[in-house]
Amino acid sequence: MSAPASVFADLSHYVAVPRLSGLAMSPDGSRLVTTVATLNRKGTGYTTALWEIDPTGEREAHRLTRSAKGEAGAAFTASGDLYFTSSRPDPDADEDEPRSALWLVPARGGEARVVHSRPGGISGVTCARDADVVLVTAGLLPGARSEEEHAALATARSEGGVEAILHSGYPVRFWDHDLGPERPHVFVVEEAPEATAGEDGEDEAPPPLPGTVDRPAPLQLRLLTGGLAAPLNEPHPVVAPDGSFALLSVPVPQARAERRSALVRIDLPSGERRTLLDEDGHEVEAGPISPDGTRAVVVVDRITTPTEGPHPRLSLIDTTTGETAPLAHDWDLWADPVAWTPDGSALLVLADSNGRRPVFRVDVATGEVTQVTHDDAAWSNLAVDPGGRVAYGVRSSYLFPPEVVRLDLATGEVTPLPGPVERPSIPGRLEEVETTTEDGTRVRGWLALPEGGGEGDGTAYPLLLWIHGGPLSSWNAWTWRWNPWLMTAQGYAVLMPDPALSTGYGRDFVQRGWGAWGEAPYTDLMAITDAVVARDDIDETRTAAMGGSFGGYMANWVAGHTDRFRAIVTHASLWALDGFGPTTDAAFYWQREMTAEMGEVHSPHRYVEQITTPMLVIHGDKDYRVPIGEGLRLWYDLLSRSGLPAAEDGSTVHRFLYFPRENHWILAPQHAKVWYEVVSAFLAEHVLGEEPRELPHVLGLSPAPAEVMEQARKA
Incomplete structure (x- = not known):
């Protein structure tokens, strides 16, 4: 899928250039998956597909998924299974209107298959690194107390042709879409009880039919974010490596239709929630959790006023006590923390700097900041190999669109990997x-x-x-x-x-x-x-x-x-x-x-x-x-x-x-x-x-x- 040299002289060629975004790495570092958008047959939109890229750079990239509806949101489990979301039809279900469902490609290979589908669909997937714990984000109608009630209400709304939304709070819109009536929530994915309990009460799974490939047990969603003081907007849970808990920034309603955010810890086995950080006059955003799960980095920013602009700063937070400590507070750039080094000694962050967006290393003990990359590029994704010597990321500049590269964390050397899209010739x-x-x-x-x-x-x-x-x-x-x-x-x-x-x-x-x-x-x-x-x-x-x-x-x-x-x-x-x-x-x-x-x-x-x-x-x-x-x-x-x-x-x-x-x-x-x-x-x-x-x-x-x-x- 190379881009022709004439892409900038012909708009039809330009809009047809494949567009790469995002990066997911398997926990063992052996697989990289990115998303590529290509022009659909009618030329009226883009269809996304998942592509695998060889971290060693020895093999060409190859396509993993293909459908008219497209796929997105790739996430690897600890065992190497690949989850994604897609609205493509389930070949094993009778659906008049396909919806965004949760799909899985087994680590051992084989066809992708639906593992969970629900009215309103599933919008995102997050997996723990060291345990097969999976969280999803999905909408839930406020009047529903269960997935069954949600389905019934959604069906009644759809069949009745009702689009009205009754609001009792603010906001009611976001960028390009209306908020409600479904409210975004976070769920943990788990096996349905009927799939694990036999007639005698002993745990068992039905054996596969002779000559067939066994299908995964039916899954269910368990709600983790019910009863919040205000609806979530675009939740981004951060899961501990061992899958025992997650951190989530949640809205805190204020007077006069204001809102800010606080940080909560959710125990995933029990669903118990407790607030870790809630500072009046401040916003807090959850960042990555340390390899041992004891600390996390958060970005805390004061709420702006007409005379005082934003001042976001990094802090370390104890994931048990909520105690915080400043990290590199003298650094004057707006940092976006993306990953810990495997030994827990440093954080890798991205930050706009002088017309670029380099990778920086922040020493956890001293707060010392070191710039790792020095190319004229902007980095948007980063995943660290388990060995800690290299990282993989997506970068771009005004001379080339996004591409997947390997970064030597010791030397800062950057090596482009064979990807699904070639650089166009710049005029x-x-x-x-x-x-x-x-x-x-x-x-x-x-x-x-x-x-x-x-x-x-x-x-x-x-x-x-x-x-x-x-x-x-x-x-x-x-x-x-x-x-x-x-x-x-x-x-x-x-x-x-x-x-x-x-x-x-x-x-x-x-x-x-x-x-x-x-x-x-x-x-x-x-x-x-x-x-x-x-x-x-x-x-x-x-x-x-x-x-x-x-x-x-x-x-x-x-x-x-x-x-x-x-x-x-x-x-x-x-x-x-x-x-x-x-x-x-x-x-x-x-x-x-x-x-x-x-x-x-x-x-x-x-x-x-x-x-x-x-x-x-x-x-x-x-x-x-x-x-x-x-x-x-x-x-x-x-x-x-x-x-x-x-x-x-x-x-x-x-x-x-x-x-x-x-x-x-x-x-x-x-x-x-x-x-x-x-x-x-x-x-x-x-x-x-x-x-x-x-x-x-x-x-x-x-x-x-x-x-x-x-x-x-x-x-």
Whole structure:
């Protein structure tokens, strides 16, 4: 499955490139499994499959699963069995509507088989390292006291065609989906009693039929998280290596629809729960548990206020007493702990740093932090071999998409492993750029340039300023949604800076922009743009600014504060902060971000009359993080009040690209193609000065090409 060299010149090729994500390692370190998404037959979505990668790098990767519905969530048990979830039909069951079930591939090999299926499906799997203990996450209707009652209620709801949800708390939405009526819970998987007790009361299992392969005993789910004070959202239990207990971050309801989190310990045999860490004014997230099960690392962050940004720090917690001790509290980066070394002496963590995301080692005894990897890449997954000498991870950069690699923990040497996806050929080159702002702050970023050329040869490229979302984020990893090489293939240079509020530069760098989005983040962006357009190979007269989410907010702010750009593209953007705050899916968090007065000062809508730059507005109707009302109000304000209002006949230079069924991200392949085609046409007209391009015929705005007419006639 190699990617053709033309992937960035042809959007049909681009959306068809296989996409790798995630990594699971068997407890003995002999097997690695990743997930690969490929374009479905209709070209309207992606189907995922599990692939196995040889940790030694000697054998080619091979595919483990195949189905139209796809597979995800790979997790190994201590005995080497591989669990995953899938909605593909069970060949041994009569199901009119297949649902996401729990599947198993035996360690000894053989066909995958369903081991548990239930109404509402199963969404995730977590396994203990040293014991065959399996936890799953799944939804449960609040009125159900058992799986049987849940099934009955789900059937009545489905057959009655009822979709209504009655809420009694907050939140009610999350990113791109409604919450409820089912509430996420954590269950332990165990054999059903009838499968283990014989007629005489002795434990026994029915013998397999002659000439057949024995099937696993029927399984049942035992609820572990019933009776919590507030519903879980996306639970991520962390299981002790011996399978005796799990740690889980749980929500703690607060006054005025607020919430924070605490840490509980769940005894898995008994289901008993007790709180280990609950600090007023703080959030806590469970991290990995030590090999001997006595300690765990947690990330504790104070609840932000309009004047104080986040300050997440690592701590060690005794898993029995709940006693905590600080770990590397002087380290100024935002650490994500991923694994212990096998001897329990150190933790491996990931953290954004200077436009990369390296692997770091934190010594447990001293708190000393050592950077392990020094490549220009961002690591997203990491699993440590039982021997402790090597680790396996997934990394990417702007020069290559995610790939599985082996890491020598002693030397930091990185070796790519033969994987299911080959690197595409990049149509350009990447440079690191930086400047110093008026207040003396260093601001850096990446500059993607077309192939060939260079300063001094007379070539001057048009420039696209890309502003990242978040805002607590960094341009440091490959992205399929905002890929600069699609634009360098068209002759643009793409600037991807990390202004104030970006991660990877310390707490003070975040604090510079906290509660003041229109100040340091904006001036940082203009300062580094000034530095880049001063180059001989950049054409200062042909520039555009683009961004999504917070980047869309900033694109709107830029539009109202400067006319230096020829075009602005704003995607899923915040426009009127007074309306955004109460309607986003996490309004309680927004109240921590800015006071009403701050929101008024930094709201882009106040400057609509000053906008004289053509704008392309893009929004998905199912966006719950930045609701569609923001895009609708922005569009109306542009046409009615901007410095470039609609003409008397209603025509306008502005454009609104609306996706009725997309959310915060444009994920469907056919819509991603439309997104880039419309953006490219808008930029070509306003930045390059070309005549308006013909837009994609699938928008219905132009006659269908001959080949489309011929296909329609044949159909």
